[in-house]
Amino acid sequence: MMQTKQGRTLRLVRSVIAAGGFFLVGVTGVSAESGFSFQVTAYKQAVAESLGENEAVAAFYRARAFEPLWTGAGVEDRERRIAFFEALQLADDHALPIDRYDPEGLMARMAAVSNGRERGLLEMELTKTYLQFANDLQSGLLQPGRIDGDIKRVLPRRDPADLLAQIMQGDPRAAMRKLIPNSPEYTRLMRAKMMLEHRIAHGGWGPTVPAAKLSPGQSGKAVVALRNRLTAMGYLAPHLGGSFDARMTEAVRQFQIDHNLEADGVAGASTMSAINVSPEERLKSVMVAMERERWLNLPEGLGKRHVKVNLTDFHAQIIDDNKLTYETRSVIGHQDYDRRTPEFSDVMDHMVINPSWYVPRSIIVGEYLPLLRSNPGAVSHLQIIDGRGRVVGRGQSFAGYTARTFPFSMRQPPGPRNALGSVKFMFPNKYNIYLHDTPSQHLFAREVRTYSHGCIRLDDPHDFAYALLAKQESDPVNYFDRILNSRVETRVNLEQHVPVHLIYRTAFTQAKGHMNYRRDVYGRDAKIWNALVAAGVQLRNGRT
Structure with missing residues (x-):
């Protein structure tokens, strides 16, 4: 070559x-x-x-x-x-x-x-x-x-x-x-592209695995097909064994980690579906990721310290000097079109401890007003606020109001049931998106975490806050906890503003290890690939 x-x-x-x-x-x-x-x-x-x-x-x-x-x-x-x-x-x-x-x-x-x-x-x-x-x-x-x-x-x-x-x-x-683009990610994506092209030119990953589920201890033709495919992908050293042994269990487990699946070593339905994705489809994801990386090739860079949220990966990260220093699981917006989390970059300048939740107008008129029309006492955990900031009593009827004429706002005061939990992290933007705590902790155990109205919920927001405050407080834990225990809504400015990048990558790299792939939960990458094809981009073998 x-x-x-x-x-x-x-x-x-x-x-x-x-x-x-x-x-x-x-x-x-x-x-x-x-x-x-x-x-x-x-x-x-x-x-x-x-x-x-x-x-x-x-x-x-x-x-x-x-x-x-x-x-x-x-x-x-x-x-x-x-x-x-x-x-x-x-x-x-x-x-x-x-x-x-x-x-x-x-x-x-x-x-x-x-x-x-x-x-x-x-x-x-x-x-x-x-x-x-x-x-x-x-x-x-x-x-x-x-x-x-x-x-x-x-x-x-x-x-x-x-x-x-x-x-x-x-x-x-x-x-x-x-x-x-001089980012390490772009360089590694380009290398992954060439490696996939080479693999495709030499037969790809072989036949797909003809089984819905395979578990440790099994043997047979389907297990051999799984062995061969994992070997071609680089997860398993070549060998002639025909059983689902410890080597194959570890290979499956590592594959699951790289694809954000439950890492139990069992090739269940989700794992088998991911294993049987063709290298051509993975190549498309890599090529889309290269285009997306170009969109982030900012003259000033991403920031010496920055927050990165890969929506498809359901994790929020703090990056310092190109090194991951903190990571926590996240929940993003639902797949419904009007609830999806947008992609953009902005700058975090403060956090609010013990926040109130000011309900977005779309939620008020779309979800809560229909309840209030039939029952003025509905959603009693929320205050109804008039134009002068006063709490409106529930003794009146709301039946005559429409989505256009309803004159009130709604607010949930600080407390353990608050929709924002105990802290929110603000990077003021016109989309009204921010990171925050949540009382719905059970959602973080799921593989696909698309449940919010668009904002990003964090699994460990207190540790996230400690990491941010460590740059300006000698004892960030006690500083944060003291404010939290006051139960008073308090704004804490960040002395060092932190760029926040909400990205969407179905393919991304590791400095060491295999490519990582994620589901296209909003279908955005499929649209980008179609646009690239319309612009003349092709796979090396000429197939799209």
């Missing part, structure tokens, strides 16, 4: 040099001064006409007096062309559609250039393609919000002038490498 890539690169270099032959002849081979001037004038006029409404690109070329970036006769120009076309040849490795950039067509146009105007038009076409490729590779091919309205991310696009200056200055190959 290495020799093939080296040979392909060598042929590419020769092709780019040959295709760019006019740039040398067209500038230095014109003997008449008037002819040379005509070439330059036609070139500059074509560039100026092609700039369009992109002010950043226009300013870049005006500052250079329209001197070429790609189509000049110098060695530096040639090196930029070669570096650019080398990078385009690797678009497939990054799960990007190479046909979108049409390197063969660009080289054909380079070879066909015969005058200054054509050269100017080609100059701008190369710049346009470079900026498109740079944006796609650096911050994402797709527009997230057009795929699913609950993906609230804005692509972290860089300034076109900076991208052009980057390729103009220094080593162009280094500039092209700088476009690649």
Whole structure:
């Protein structure tokens, strides 16, 4: 494979040099001064006409007096062309559609250039393609919000002038490498993609396992099929045994851990379903994860300390200096369309200990008002509040109110039955999403934890609070508990604000170990894959 890539690169270099032959002849081979001037004038006029409404690109070329970036006769120009076309040849490795950039067509146009105007038009076409490729590779091919309205991310696009200056200055190959997201996750996802492609090209993981359930101690053809599939996946060392022995039990258990299944070593229905997923489907998840990682390639990074909640993994994490320092299980929004947790990033600046729950308007009119119409004493654990902040008595009738005319808000005071539990963690946002405690602890024992109205419930919120407060309190446990025991609603500001990233990954990596895969609980990744295919992305074998 290495020799093939080296040979392909060598042929590419020769092709780019040959295709760019006019740039040398067209500038230095014109003997008449008037002819040379005509070439330059036609070139500059074509560039100026092609700039369009992109002010950043226009300013870049005006500052250079329209001197070429790609189509000049110098060695530096040639090196930029070669570096650019080398990078385009690797678009497939990054799960990007190479046909979108049409390197063969660009080289054909380079070879066909015969005058200054054509050269100017080609100059701008190369710049346009470079900026498109740079944006796609650096911050994402797709527009997230057009795929699913609950993906609230804005692509972290860089300034076109900076991208052009980057390729103009220094080593162009280094500039092209700088476009690649530098997160360890992206690097590992790219490696996983190539490994899956290699496995698929050599037969995949073999036949699926023809059984609904297999347990330790069993034997037979289905157990052999399970053994072979776990071996092909890398969970089991090759051997000829035909029984579900201790080795296979441990392999199944590790597979379950990597897929967020109950790790009991028994290949039950959920485990068997996950084992029989094809490598092609897993490859799609990895390629979608690469696109999602590009959406998070923020210029400022995720934050030296940040909170990350992978919705599909049902866990919330605190990350310090790229290391996991705290993790707890979470519950996310229900699969109903109006209760799903959105994806976005914001900044946590405070927590509230002993919080009140101010009921969202949608819940008031959708769930509680119908109860109040028939029984004014319903949901008695909630206070009804008028526009002046006063508690409204339950002696009146609410039967005449509609969802539009109901003038009251509702509040649940602090206490052990409070829907938010004992603490909530605030990163103020227009979606009214936050992390919080919950009295419904039984839900954390379930594999799929989609039960909230959109906010994220934490299994161990006190430990989460201790970890956050440890940066500013010498004794965070006693500090927190003292406020908690006061039973007074108290805001505690975080001296060090913490970025929060609500992400959605059905495929993610570990620094050591196997890939992890999760269920597409909201169906978002299926939508993203379809959008990638529509944009021209394909599996290596050409099947979608």
